[in-house]
Amino acid sequence: MTDLGAVITWCDRAGSGTGPVAGMRIGVKDNIDVDGVATTCASRFFDGHVANRDAEVVARLLDAGARITAKLNMAEFAVGVTSQNTAAAVPRNPWDTSRVPGGSSGGSGSAVSAGLVDASLGTDTGGSVRLPASACGVVGLRPTWGAISNDGVFPVSEEFDTVGPMARTVDGVARLFTVLADHPGSAAPTTRRIGVPTTFFTDDVDNGVADAVHAATRVLETLGYDIVPIEIPGVADAQDIVYTIVYSDLAHRHRIRVDRQPELFQPATLERISLGLSISDAQRAAAVRGRTEYRTGLKKVFTDVDVVLTPTMPVDVPRIDGGDDVVAQSRRMGQFSYPWSLHDGPTLAVPVGFHSSSGMPVGMQLTAAAHHEQQLFDMGSRYQAVTDWHTHSPG
Template identity: 70%
Template sequence: MVHGGRAASRGPSPQRVDDHVNSVVTWIDDAGSGDGPLAGVRVGVKDNIDVAGVRSTCASRFFADRVAETDAEVVRRLRAAGAAVVATLNMAEFAVGVTSQNSAAGGPRNPWDTIRVPAGSSGGSGAAVAAGIVDLALGTDTGGSVRLPASACGVSGLRPSRGAISNDGVFPVSPEFDTVGPMARTVREVADAFAVLAGPPVARTVRRIGVPDVFITADVDPAVAEVVSAAVDDLAMLGYEIVPVEVPEATSAQDVVYTAIYHDAARIHCERLDSRPDLFQPATLERISLGRGISEAERRNAADARRRFCDGLAPLFEDVDVVLTPTMPVDVPPIDGGDDVLAQSRRMGQFTYPWSLHEGPTLAVPVGFHRESGMPVGMQLTAPVGHEGALFGVGERYQAVTRWYTVRPEVCVPD
């Protein structure tokens, strides 16, 4: 089960590498404290997370001159742990979008193939980690915005249990769904960051992993299904019992999330929509404007549907400890992928949006490469609320016997 990988080649500085991927909005002169569990770790944070004295633009012309007065709580914790916060990272404007091309800073690019997207909305975070520009990045995940870039860029990323990591000092999309999550090359590094941001995870025993057939076989790129199925086989060889399961209400979950998020985003940006809609990136404006047509009654119905979805997961997690699906059902699309951003968003987020209804954590892990394009493919592991430790345990065991996380793109800062 030990899979080979190409080692990183010698390369230029982080700034020179970023010329190729455009992952950084603002460089920060920060050497770190030199003491603590994250001493020596170079960290980038998504540009909607406040860093005191630094522009926090949300990749929008609206906030081009906005300078944060204080550190977000997550930044404070990182610095207290010795990390050096060296950059704010590119993103989809106001964290709305799954390709990150709707950025006032110009779209970030995928270091594995710079004509392709890094996914989003935390696209700069995924690209910066994959290219070695930073060791650790923070993104935000509302409907998949940590997990999708992690998958597209071949790194690990966590959407934590709701409320496990503070959102203080983070500009919102939909407060009910917003989370802050760490991204790094390895699951171990993600777990170490989680311990700093939320407290040490509780170790959990995992014996049974549920795999919904519909997530592997239905409407999935065959090359993606092939790679994820091989990962399932690896986990079975590690001794986990693989159990076919069904996820109740999964087919309608994506629409529920869209209804809630677009409704909330339209109300957060109501004044900007009224006064200067021309300042939005076109794709952002198109998506946020959808929320203006969603009534309060429809938003309440979405909240009810979320409760039903979560209630349906209770017996599922009595049967299995973790659920496994592909992170993204399609290959990483090119930057020039067509004009229908809404259709592209639905397709890329088809498997992440349902788990955003869940209160518990989901971990994205790289599991190989698409046999035709050579782009990364990821799986996501989901557990009950507070069971991040279960995900880290499975992810670390998987990475101990595979080598996908060691493979580096050609556009990369040397180790």
């Protein structure tokens, strides 16, 4: 297979434990510290920066017997949904190397899909685990916010950042979560009702995506779940609320770099970070209030249904040369992931088939109330027990 540009640095740190991930080859996104290995965040700013300790998530994996074998490519400073804005090699999708692997954890999705590692860690702020998982045909989890430590992880926005695992199967992701989480979550309540928001299946959703997700919904119905149409209060404003907070935080974090050495940024990174320079404190405060209102509305949703199902992306996986409008492409690809970043609970991205025209993977998102990861694992595992999409590998 053509070099996928998934790996920035190969390494080999063998754990000593005998836990549930013993012997697994795990790659970690290059904004997660591994002692003695460079952490570049795929940026020229951090060229040659070597970590002097393990991130908490890496230490947990090693204690449970995992092997850390690679630092994985990403969008520079985890800013971007295609991972093309990297100072390392251009990352590619193993299903079609002319297409993006998603982002910002593009190397994490690509490496698992191609079998370069058994599992990986990414980070998710606005969709950066779920989008690569969907684009590369693997499983990815955005856990309950705060369930997994971010210690030793270079931040984007502490309001939304979380480490998230990826693997080929739901069961693989569940094993990783039990190791990574401080408290693996509540026992799974009985799941009966799956809500499908009408606003996520409109005319602007690609037909190949909608068909695959509708087919998955029918499979879940045959497993005994009730499928009910729902509305998500305030969902039309969710993406803008996340963007306002995240871009404001990015501008604050990188202001000195923007002022002193803007030429070191990848152009697409600089364009997105610069959007935050004009966001006022009042605008950010209004967005924070909007987040509170949105979460209040979601609490009502999760009293009516147990899990919410949506597509992961509304579009087919874009080509690497698919356009120059970075912001527009980001908004479009993240249209369905950002609303669940505003939620404080978990979302699981699961492969559900292949696009009828391009042959690229398609994924669904399953979302539950905070600390109900096990509910998603149980449902996802039942789905994978009667389907074989997760067993397919790129040629």
